[in-house]
Amino acid sequence: xxxxxxxxxxxxxxxxxxxxxxxxxxxxxxxxxxxxxxxxxxxxxxxxxxxxxxxxxxxxxxxxxxxxxxxxxxxxxxxxxxxxxxxxxxxxxxxxxxxxxxxxxxxxxxxxxx
Amino acid sequence: xxxxxxxxxxxxxxxxxxxxxxxxxxxxxxxxxxxxxxxxxxxxxxxxxxxxxxxxxxxxxxxxxxxxxxxxxxxxxxxxxxxxxxxxxxxxxxxxxxxxxxxxxxx
Numbered sequence: 001x002x003x004x005x006x007x008x009x010x011x012x013x014x015x016x017x018x019x020x021x022x023x024x025x026x027x028x029x030x031x032x033x034x035x036x037x038x039x040x041x042x043x044x045x046x047x048x049x050x051x052x053x054x055x056x057x058x059x060x061x062x063x064x065x066x067x068x069x070x071x072x073x074x075x076x077x078x079x080x081x082x083x084x085x086x087x088x089x090x091x092x093x094x095x096x097x098x099x100x101x102x103x104x105x106x107x108x109x110x111x112x113x114x
Numbered sequence: 115x116x117x118x119x120x121x122x123x124x125x126x127x128x129x130x131x132x133x134x135x136x137x138x139x140x141x142x143x144x145x146x147x148x149x150x151x152x153x154x155x156x157x158x159x160x161x162x163x164x165x166x167x168x169x170x171x172x173x174x175x176x177x178x179x180x181x182x183x184x185x186x187x188x189x190x191x192x193x194x195x196x197x198x199x200x201x202x203x204x205x206x207x208x209x210x211x212x213x214x215x216x217x218x219x220x221x
Contacts (some may be wrong), residue, residue, distance in 0.1 A: 035210070037158075044201060045150075045158060047210040061209040062115075095157055101148055101203070102169065104157035 002026035004034075004096050004105035011111045017084040020108045022096030029077035030054040032099040036070060036081045038092040045095075051079055086112045116140050116204050120213035126221040133189040135216045137202035142182045146206035149178055149187045152215075153198045161200075162187065192218070 007021040022034065036048040049060035051070040058070050069082045079096060093107040117140035127133050137147065145165040150158035160169050162178040165185055175190040189196055197220050202213040 044215045045203075045212045047203075047208075047212070050208075059208050097157075100160070100163060101150075101158075101205070102160050102163075104159075107157055 002098075002103050004098065004103055006094075006096060006105040006108045009109040009111070011113065012086050014087055014112055014114055016086050016112075017082060018086060018110050019080055019082040020094050020096075020110070022079045022081070022105050024053075024077045024079070024098075027098075030074060034070075034072070034079045034099070035097045035101065036068075037095045037097055038090075039095070040089070040092040043092075046092075048081070048094075050099075053079065083110075086110075088112050115209055116143060116207060116211055118202055118204055118211050118213040120200075120202055120216050122216060123214065124217045124219060126219050127192050128221050129192055129194055131192045133192050133196075133218065135187045135200055135202075137180075137185045137187070137213050139183045139185075139204055139206075143204045143206035145181045146204055147178070147180065147185050148203045148205060149176075150201045150203065151196075151198045152201065158201060 005023045010018050012018050030053050033050045035050040037045045039045045051058050053072050067084050072079045091112045093109050095107050096105040119138045121136050147165040149162040152158045161172050166178045177188050179186050197218050199215045199217045201215050
C-alpha cells in the first residue's frame with residue numbers, strides 16, 4: 001500500500017544537526033513532491049518546506065532558511081530532511097507528507113536537550 | 115505569509131450535534147484550503163481538499179464550503195470517534211500555513 005516510513009526518534013544537543021529519512025513505497029516516487037511538517041508539543045503543525053522528488057528542487061520556509069536542507073535519493077525512494085544548529089525550540093515531531101498532504105509518515109520525535 | 119485564523123479554539127459538543135468550525139485567511143486563497151483531523155499521537159489525516167472535496171474513505175457527515183477568505187467545516191451529526199483536533203491549511207502559496215486548531219472535547 002501507499003506509505004511513507006520515517007526513521008526513529010533522535011536526541012540531540014543544542015548546536016548539533018539531525019537528519020531524518022522518509023522512505024516512500026506503493027507509488028511512483030518521482031511523481032510527487034514531498035513536504036516536511038513539524039509539530040512542537042501542544043502546538044499546531046508548521047510547514048517547513050518541500051522537495052520535488054523528480055528534479056530535486058526545494059522550497060523552504062523563510063524562518064528555517066540556512067538551517068534546513070532537503071534532499072532525495074531516487075534509487076531508494078527516500079527523502080531526507082537535515083536541520084542544523086539545533087536549539088530547544090526545534091524539539092518537535094517531524095513528519096513527511098506526500099504532495100497533496102494525503103499520505104503522511106508516522107512522525108519522528110526530535111528532542112533537543114543539553 | 116498568509117495567516118489562517120480558526121474559530122472557535124475549542125468546543126464541547128454532544129454526540130449527535132451539528133458542529134461548525136470556521137477558518138479565515140488573511141488574503142484570498144481561492145479554494146486552496148485543506149481540512150485535517152488529528153488525534154493524539156497520530157499524524158494529521160486529510161479530510162477535505164480544495165475547500166469542499168471529500169477524501170476517499172471519509173464519512174459523508176463531514177463537509178466543507180467556502181472560497182476566497184472564509185471557509186467552513188461542518189460535521190452533520192457528531193460521532194464518538196470525531197472527538198479530535200481539526201486544522202485548516204492553505205496550500206495557495208508557500209509557506210503553506212495552518213490554523214491554530216479547534217479541539218472538540220467530550221462534554
